[in-house]
Amino acid sequence: MRLTDHVTLVASGAAGFDLSDPLDCHAYLVRGSRRSVLVDAGAGRSVHSILRNAGTEPDHLLLTHGHADHAGGAAALAEHLPGLRVLAGAAAVRWIAEGDEEGLSVDKGRAAGVYPDDYAFRPCPRVEPVADGTEIDLGGGVVLRAVATPGHADGHTCYHLRTPAYRALFSGDCVFTGGRISLQNLHDCRVPEYAASLTRLAALDVDALFPGHHEVSLARAGRHLAAARDTVARGLMPRSTT
Numbered sequence: 001m002r003l004t005d006h007v008t009l010v011a012s013g014a015a016g017f018d019l020s021d022p023l024d025c026h027a028y029l030v031r032g033s034r035r036s037v038l039v040d041a042g043a044g045r046s047v048h049s050i051l052r053n054a055g056t057e058p059d060h061l062l063l064t065h066g067h068a069d070h071a072g073g074a075a076a077l078a079e080h081l082p083g084l085r086v087l088a089g090a091a092a093v094r095w096i097a098e099g100d101e102e103g104l105s106v107d108k109g110r111a112a113g114v115y116p117d118d119y120a121f122r123p124c125p126r127v128e129p130v131a132d133g134t135e136i137d138l139g140g141g142v143v144l145r146a147v148a149t150p151g152h153a154d155g156h157t158c159y160h161l162r163t164p165a166y167r168a169l170f171s172g173d174c175v176f177t178g179g180r181i182s183l184q185n186l187h188d189c190r191v192p193e194y195a196a197s198l199t200r201l202a203a204l205d206v207d208a209l210f211p212g213h214h215e216v217s218l219a220r221a222g223r224h225l226a227a228a229r230d231t232v233a234r235g236l237m238p239r240s241t242t
């Protein structure tokens with residue numbers, strides 16, 4: 001599903017648009033003039049449809065965080081794309097590399113019925129840490145920059161997109177339209193860090209917001225980030241979803 005000149009939605013599950021496996025988050029293909037990258041991988045049960053929807057071979061997979069609906073497909077994608085570089089926030093790298101289901105809270109998700117009993121997170125040993133501020137130049141003035149945004153989960157990272165025509169944010173599970181967030185009763189969901197991340201994101205220049213679930217926003221998306229920031233500034237946390 002083409003969203004803009006440079007961004008295509010290639011996976012989306014039940015908390016989205018039913019484009020791929022129900023467990024999948026939104027996964028996006030971002031194209032420049034020289035190369036393309038994937039943002040998030042889905043849960044790992046729809047790799048063929050993701051590659052078909054992408055229609056090209058991305059050379060990077062940028063993970064927003066380690067939760068299985070976002071990173072569970074990294075191992076299978078790396079298998080299909082031998083040159084693929086897989087990047088994630090440093091705090092989540094070991095969990096993703098080893099398939100640590102407690103670190104990634106897959107055990108909690110399975111117990112809660114979010115993941116089926118037979119779901120297993122496949123380790124992705126190829127994953128490397130991405131530092132805050134790292135830029136990936138896709139060519140033609142299309143650049144992605146990693147923005148460390150812990151709070152929803154350790155290692156959570158958003159990716160800020162610059163193109164000649166607009167700016168956008170791939171926000172994973174940090175912030176959604178309307179300024180909603182995702183607070184969960186998990187070991188690495190941390191309120192003070194979350195609040196700081198929301199404040200930080202609102203300073204970014206964005207036209208579009210591409211979150212990990214639910215609606216996308218194609219224009220004036222700074223209002224969603226400002227709504228979250230304003231709630232945090234009043235000493236509260238925004239409404240949680242997902």
Ligand SMILES: [Zn+2]
Nearest residue numbers: 065067153173
């Ligand atoms: Zn998550």
